[in-house]
Ligand code: NAD
């Protein structure tokens with residue numbers, strides 16, 4: 353028995369090393385001490401592709417780093433605290449994941465976070481431009497629909513913008529859709545495939561249920577209820593937390609999955625596909641989430657719009673004006 357287990361572990365090791373080409377990436381988490389940042393960093397500490405885990409926040413990172421650095425995985429966790437250590441934390445990063453900023457309380461929209469979070473994204477994007485302009489950047493901070501265009505404008509101004517390297521993280525919408533469909537159909541959610549396109553707030557979140565595999569069948573009423581549940585799932589958590597913030601654990605899981613996919617792509621793995629909110633010419637909205645193939649330079653191929661039925665076409669019509677407004681707000685802020 354022991355022999356068998358050892359052999360299996362060895363095989364796994366051989367597979368890890370033979371598939372991987374570089375296997376030593378630096379990932380920086382900006383906002384590493386927060387509700388998302390801590391569990392996200394814990395999950396990244398366990399990713400075998402990460403050798404350097406850089407933990408940046410304006411508070412508490414020495415403690416978070418000391419704690420994580422006692423975990424027996426190969427990556428080194430180092431904490432950086434305060435604006436004057438931001439540049440150092442970012443230098444040499446291959447991937448930067450950003451959950452820095454304030455979360456919602458009941459009664460607030462994601463857009464209500466703009467006043468505080470837009471400035472945070474602006475500062476971090478400026479430092480990325482100076483310290484790791486080639487990094488793949490994944491923005492979790494809300495409002496995602498607006499924060500990604502802000503970062504794009506800042507990187508443009510610095511002359512380092514590469515649309516293939518900037519991502520808004522909408523993975524939690526996919527994770528939720530898989531969970532809800534899996535439980536409704538009584539199948540393992542991990543086996544469910546479903547594109548969730550558009551943006552990351554209310555009507556801009558467009559789960560394409562007609563393309564789910566296995567197919568989610570139901571009356572139009574059931575389909576509309578599930579669609580709205582996915583669109584409003586963030587608010588469901590905000591209400592349940594009753595003033596103590598928004599989704600953190602499921603977001604950490606989703607963020608670690610997305611960052612892990614970016615790393616797999618960087619490392620040359622084939623067929624790495626994730627939905628993410630990126631600069632796009634697929635619709636009239638200049639940033640839009642669709643399924644993407646991730647590769648050695650980030651976004652390798654945009655797979656475009658999945659086939660939509662008439663109901664989903666209507667959802668898309670509703671999403672576009674809202675997205676355009678959110679995007680313009682970011683562009684105006686960055687250029688003010
Ligand atoms: P939190 O308040 O628990 O943590 C935020 C962290 O950011 C804190 O540790 C804080 O010190 C840090 N921070 C503040 N200003 C900073 C700065 N200038 N530089 C670096 N760090 C800074 O909040 P949270 O629950 O972790 O949520 C963080 C953000 O993620 C919120 O904006 C929230 O709306 C968003 N969010 C997005 C998704 C998504 O699907 N994209 C899901 C959940 C939450």
Ligand code: LMR
Nearest residue numbers: 456462494586587598599
């Ligand atoms: C979510 O979808 O859970 C996040 O965007 C956080 C929020 O404010 O809903």
